[in-house]
Amino acid sequence: xxxxxxxxxxxxxxxxxxxxxxxxxxxxxxxxxxxxxxxxxxxxxxxxxxxxxxxxxxxxxxxxxxxxxxxxxxxxxxxxxxxxxxxxxxxxxxxxxxxxxxxxxxxxxxxxxxxxxxxxxxxxxxxxxxxxxxxxxxxxxxxxxxxxxxxxxxxxxxxxxxxxxxxxxxxxxxxxxxxxxxxxxxxxxxxxxxxxxxxxxxxxxxxxxxxxxxxxxxxxxxxxxxxxxxxxxxxxxxxxxxxxxxxxxxxxxxxxxxxxxxxxxxxxxxxxxxxxxxxxxxxxxxxxxxxxxxxxxxxxxxxxxxxxxxxxxxxxxxxxxxxxxxxxxxxxxxxxxxxxxxxxxxxxxxxxxxxxxxxxxxxxxxxxxxxxxxxxxxxxxxxxxxxxxxxxxxxxxxxxxxxxxxxxxxxxxxxxxxxxxxxxxxxxxxxxxxxxxxxxxxxxxxxxxxxxxxxxxxxxxxxxxx
Amino acid sequence: xxxxxxxxxxxxxxxxxxxxxxxxxxxxxxxxxxxxxxxxxxxxxxxxxxxxxxxxxxxxxxxxxxxxxxxxxxxxxxxxxxxxxxxxxxxxxxxxxxxxxxxxxxxxxxxxxxxxxxxxxxxxxxxxxxxxxxxxxxxxxxxxxxxxxxxxxxxxxxxxxxxxxxxxxxxxxxxxxxxxxxxxxxxxxxxxxxxxxxxxxxxxxxxxxxxxxxxxxxxxxxxxxxxxxxxxxxxxxxxxxxxxxxxxxxxxxxxxxxxxxxxxxxxxxxxxxxxxxxxxxxxxxxxxxxxxxxxxxxxxxxxxxxxxxxxxxxxxxxxxxxxxxxxxxxxxxxxxxxxxxxxxxxxxxxxxxxxxxxxxxxxxx
Numbered sequence: 001x002x003x004x005x006x007x008x009x010x011x012x013x014x015x016x017x018x019x020x021x022x023x024x025x026x027x028x029x030x031x032x033x034x035x036x037x038x039x040x041x042x043x044x045x046x047x048x049x050x051x052x053x054x055x056x057x058x059x060x061x062x063x064x065x066x067x068x069x070x071x072x073x074x075x076x077x078x079x080x081x082x083x084x085x086x087x088x089x090x091x092x093x094x095x096x097x098x099x100x101x102x103x104x105x106x107x108x109x110x111x112x113x114x115x116x117x118x119x120x121x122x123x124x125x126x127x128x129x130x131x132x133x134x135x136x137x138x139x140x141x142x143x144x145x146x147x148x149x150x151x152x153x154x155x156x157x158x159x160x161x162x163x164x165x166x167x168x169x170x171x172x173x174x175x176x177x178x179x180x181x182x183x184x185x186x187x188x189x190x191x192x193x194x195x196x197x198x199x200x201x202x203x204x205x206x207x208x209x210x211x212x213x214x215x216x217x218x219x220x221x222x223x224x225x226x227x228x229x230x231x232x233x234x235x236x237x238x239x240x241x242x243x244x245x246x247x248x249x250x251x252x253x254x255x256x257x258x259x260x261x262x263x264x265x266x267x268x269x270x271x272x273x274x275x276x277x278x279x280x281x282x283x284x285x286x287x288x289x290x291x292x293x294x295x296x297x298x299x300x301x302x303x304x305x306x307x308x309x310x311x312x313x314x315x316x317x318x319x320x321x322x323x324x325x326x327x328x329x330x331x332x333x334x335x336x337x338x339x340x341x342x343x344x345x346x347x348x349x350x351x352x353x354x355x356x357x358x359x360x361x362x363x364x365x366x367x368x369x370x371x372x373x374x375x376x377x378x379x380x381x382x383x384x385x386x387x388x389x390x391x392x393x394x395x396x397x398x399x400x401x402x403x404x405x406x407x408x409x410x411x412x413x414x415x416x417x418x419x420x421x422x423x424x425x426x427x428x429x430x431x432x433x434x435x436x437x438x439x440x441x442x443x444x445x446x447x448x449x450x451x452x453x454x455x456x457x458x459x460x461x462x463x464x465x466x
Numbered sequence: 467x468x469x470x471x472x473x474x475x476x477x478x479x480x481x482x483x484x485x486x487x488x489x490x491x492x493x494x495x496x497x498x499x500x501x502x503x504x505x506x507x508x509x510x511x512x513x514x515x516x517x518x519x520x521x522x523x524x525x526x527x528x529x530x531x532x533x534x535x536x537x538x539x540x541x542x543x544x545x546x547x548x549x550x551x552x553x554x555x556x557x558x559x560x561x562x563x564x565x566x567x568x569x570x571x572x573x574x575x576x577x578x579x580x581x582x583x584x585x586x587x588x589x590x591x592x593x594x595x596x597x598x599x600x601x602x603x604x605x606x607x608x609x610x611x612x613x614x615x616x617x618x619x620x621x622x623x624x625x626x627x628x629x630x631x632x633x634x635x636x637x638x639x640x641x642x643x644x645x646x647x648x649x650x651x652x653x654x655x656x657x658x659x660x661x662x663x664x665x666x667x668x669x670x671x672x673x674x675x676x677x678x679x680x681x682x683x684x685x686x687x688x689x690x691x692x693x694x695x696x697x698x699x700x701x702x703x704x705x706x707x708x709x710x711x712x713x714x715x716x717x718x719x720x721x722x723x724x725x726x727x728x729x730x731x732x733x734x735x736x737x738x739x740x741x742x743x744x745x746x747x748x749x750x751x752x753x754x755x756x757x758x759x760x761x762x763x764x765x766x767x768x769x770x771x772x773x774x775x776x777x778x779x780x781x782x783x784x785x786x787x788x789x790x791x792x793x794x795x796x797x798x799x800x801x802x803x804x805x806x807x808x809x810x811x812x813x814x815x816x817x818x819x820x821x822x823x824x825x826x827x828x829x830x831x
Contacts, residue, residue, distance in 0.1 A: 070811065075661060075802040082798035087593050088572045088800050093807070101805035128574050 002388035012198070013191055013385040015456045020187045028180045032223075035172030036165065043164040047084055048122045048133065050155055055120070055137035058091065067145035071102050084160030090127055091155070096141060096148030103153075109136050113151050130157050136263040166184045197221050200249040201228065210308045250304035253297045260294050281350035299366070299426040306359050306430055310437035316460045320353050320391050324384045329365035331372065341379045351386035355438045360458075366427035367395045367442075367454050375399030375452060386460055390440075393456040399450025407444050431456060468784065490535040494519050500563045501528035504745035505556035507545070508730065509563065509651070511686065513564035514706060517765035529745055532556075538563035539652030542570075545737070549575035554737035558744035564599065564649030564733035565800040571596040572801060577738045579747045583754040588771065589649065590733045590795045599731025599796050600753040601706065601762060602771045604785060605655050607721040608700040608708045611690050612831070614719070618698060619780070623659075625668050626701065628814045630673035638675045640698040642688040645681035648811055651730070655702045657803050657812060658728050658794055666725075674701070675820045686711075691716050706767040709776055720783025722790070729785070729793040732767075 026078075057077040063070060071093045082090045092103035094113070109116065110125045119138040126132065132155040139150045139338070197220045204218045215232040267287055275283055328344050353360075364382075371380055375397035383394045402410050413429045432442040440458035479790055490777035508515065510826070512535055519531055534556065535543065541561055545614035561567050564784030570576060576596035607626065610618060622632070630637050644652025660669045667756060680697060682688050685707045691697040693715035700708070705722070712718040730822050734753060736746040752758045768776045778800060782788035794800075802808060 070806050071805075072811070073802050073805050073808055078802045079797075079799045085797065087798075088594075089572055089801055091574075177551070237599050318571070 003146050004188040005442045013195060015192045017188060020191075021184060024180045024184055024187075028176050032169070033178045033366055035176065036169045038360075038364045039168035039172065040161075042168065043161040044133070044183050046164070047156070047161050048135065049134040050080050050083055051122060051133055051154055052120055053405055054091075054138070056080070057155065058093065059137040059150070062093070062139050062141070062152075064141065064143040064146045064148055066324065067143075067283075069101065069141070069146045069150060073102070081154070081156055083418070084156060086159045086163075089131070089154070089156055090132070092153045094153070096150055101150075107153050109134050109153060113138075115447045127153065127155050132157050133161070133414070160208050161318060194221075197224055201211065205231065213242065222263040240343050244460045246304055246307055253300040253304065257294070257297050257301070260290070260437050262299060263288055264294060276453055290311065296426070299338055300351070302362050302366075303426055303430050303433070306362055306434055306437075307385045309359050310433070313359070315354045317352045317354055317439070317463060318357045319350045320386075320393065320458065321350050322450060323355075323386050324364055324382065324393050327361045328368060328382050330361070331365045332370035336372070339378060340376055343381050345381065345383040345385075347385055349421075351384070351388040351391040353391050353458045354461045354462075361436045363431040363456060364395075366430050367393075367456060369425040371397045371454065377403065379451065382450075387457065389460050390457045391460050392454050392458075394445075395456075396453040398451040401447035402444060404444075410444075411442060428454075470756065484622055486504040489795060491520055492533045492535070493525060494531040494533065496530040497527040499528060500530055502742050502745055503530040505532045505534070506558045506559065506560060506746075506749070507534045507536065507541055507556040508551070508560035509536055509541050510560055511535070511707065513561075514587065514766045518753065518758060518761055521757070522749060525752065525757070526748060527733055529748070531749075533806055537648065538566060539648065542650060543565040545575065546573075546721045548773065549573060549737070550747040551664060554740045556737065557740040557742040558749055559735045559737060560600075560663065560732060560759060561656055561735075562603075562730060562732045563636050564731065564796050565654050565803040566595065566650050567597045567733040567735045568796060568798075569802040572654055572798070573795065575735075575738055577736045577740065577743055577744075579736055579750060581747070581751050583751040587754060589709045590793055590797070593798075596735060597796055598734050598750065598754065600734050600750075600758075601730075601732040602769050602793075603730045603732065603767060604705040604781075604782075605702045605728040605730065606691060606705045606708050606770055608703050608712070609719045609721065610693050610695050610698050610787065611665075611717045611719050613695055618619075618632060619719065619721060620699070621721055622723050623663070623670055623782070625724065625757055626699070627666065627670040627673040628770070630677040634677055637698060639678045639680060640696075641674055641677050641679040641701060642691060642697040642699070643674065643679055643701040644685075644688075645683055646682040646816055647681075649703070652702070653809065653813065654794065654800075654803060655692065655730070656816060658792070659702070660812070668735060669820045670701075671816070672791050679820060688720070689746055695806045702728075705769050705779075708770045709779065712778065720779045720781075722775060722785065724788075724790060725786065726792050727781075727790050729791045731796065733796060 027134070054077040057074050058071070061072045061074050063072070073091075073093075078089065081087070090104045092105065092107040095101045096207040106128075109121070110123045111121070113136060116136065116138070119140075120136070122133060122135045124131070125134040127134070128422075130164060132151060134155040136151055136153045139152070141147055141150055173436055197218075199215070201218050201220055201224065205218060208216075213235050215235060216228055220228055267283075271281070324388065325344065325346070332342060368380070368382060377398050379398045381394075381396045383392075383396070385394070386390050387391050411428045411432045413426055428442065435456055435458065437443045438458050440456065443455050443457065445453040445455055486734050494737075512533065515533065518827050519533065523529065523531070538561055541559065542563065545555045545559055548568075559570075567576075571594060576594075578595040584592065585600060587598050587600075604640065605622060612786075618629055620629050630641065634774070646653040646656050656667075659670075676738065679701075680688075682691075683706050685700075688697060688700045688703060689707060689711040692700045695717075705720070708718070708720045712720050734750050736743050736750065741747055753762070763770050765774070771786055781788050785791040824831060
């Protein structure tokens, strides 16, 4: 199964990103709210001072002249309030009898003055339909003519406060926003970095040869260890199963061979003398099938051997020509049709490859055998040559060949277009297995006027032969 | 005694108000089909505002203008009453008594207006985008050239005080100034004089009292009498009117004081809920625009903040650069000017110094 075909669940990165941004967002919202709250407090404090200052100045300006309480409101008090340059100002001076001395008659403190505990206060209020801050200052008079409490109430609209609050909050918000952005970017980078081993592990596992069931050895963070060891544990078990299966097949093939040999011998002894025509036909068919069975059994054994050797045998430099020649001798039976022209060509410089001679011979034998059985009409050529970094064993015949669309299928086990002619279909599979184990390939060259060619290519060995 | 006088005066003034309401109405009909009538309530003399209105109607020929002229205190009383009843008075108020406009705005009677033109207004002449100062008018001395010898022409407040003291007999009953009980602008200037220099103002007031200074409701009256030679010196006259009169009467001299010069910026305000606030804003924008300012400089108010003094005016070359100019800032500080206890006492003090000492002059009025 290819990774693309997997149903994609939510990505880990996406999930982390979402959660982190959620947390950052909540954090930023809290910070901005706090900033707004502090800004408002600060603005109120700053402007309340002006308000109280003005109220005190006005209260200070009250004096008793000729037995009458008079207010000489200082211009500076209004200038002080005017520092909040867009705000409207309301004030009222109340004499000791509770009568308005000057100012706005209907201006009142939210808490009635009689109940006010402190000589000074600042409160929220509404005047003329506008939200205002209202301050009051008390002046205690102890003049023989006028004694008691006089009050000054000063109110101011909130525009300057709001403007300051907004400005402070806006600045804080910009800072919080920048910080959140930085934190988010940092977190994203960190997550990317942290998730890199997962990616690497995936690439490593995906890039493996399908037959490679050895443990994965990638450096991963501690957190991924359980995952990797699960993979390795699973691979180990799979490997055991595969080994068991291969051993079972080899054992089965081996066990079958003995009775099969006996069976062949018995059939040969049986002879054909006493049989009528139909019986002879049947007999011949049994004989054919038996030999086919024994060939299959041999191929199974050879396949198992090739696989086993690929895992266990140390590769060494060998002469490809020698191996090919030996295979050539084994593969061409003595009983071959004398009309067929068979040739073997090899260069003089004897190219070396790093390989297992037994497996390679088995592979070449299978290719030649295949050509002989299914391809050759009148001519079969086996050539060994080297070019660049590669060495080649080419088996060419003048048969019809395999059409290109069937090439891929040809190397699969038990697959053949000519099953009726008794192919086991393991020949190319074995050859390819060996080629792969040697870092080479098995390929086909399309039929031309000379014939169809199967090419086994292997990397050349550059060292010196032992 | 003073109080009774004052009360009588106020009563008389209220009666005069109804009369004034009819006589001072001027209609400037639209040249083109009417898009509406802009109603202006103003304290500016018709002569001064006329060039501006006519020029405005050149650029907005579809606007009729109903121009109503009042004294500053009358206008303030009307506007306050209208605001209290929530029946806006006209579409634009123009008053030289900016403290009254500021009080109106503070009481929530003004509508804010912002436009590219209002952005050009100096910071000291704009409050809350509701009250705009659109002129630059120094408070000046005027004198009659044939009555005041060149050597005696006072060029500072102290010189004026000293002159009145030294030549008491010559100037007795020959000095005129605003009656601050009647004129809001007179009160505003006097209050600011008092703030500028308590001692000099006190001395000046005392000198004027001894010289039996004459108090009149309006600049125009004093200027006329100085031109005629009935009065020799006019104190705290609005520069624009003074210069205008000086152009018509060559014997009238104008002096911009060199110690300090109060500078008043005539205020404009669009009443909240005005029916044609759009037209009010249009005329206001015109007044503040380059074009309006230039017409004002040549035809209406003559003095500007940055430019030189108009020719023939005795004073520092450039008001702003000489540092003599003391603009009356349009801001909350004017609320102190408008405080009723403050006003009452200030006017009482003033009346006591200037009028009571000269009760014969006062009763002659």
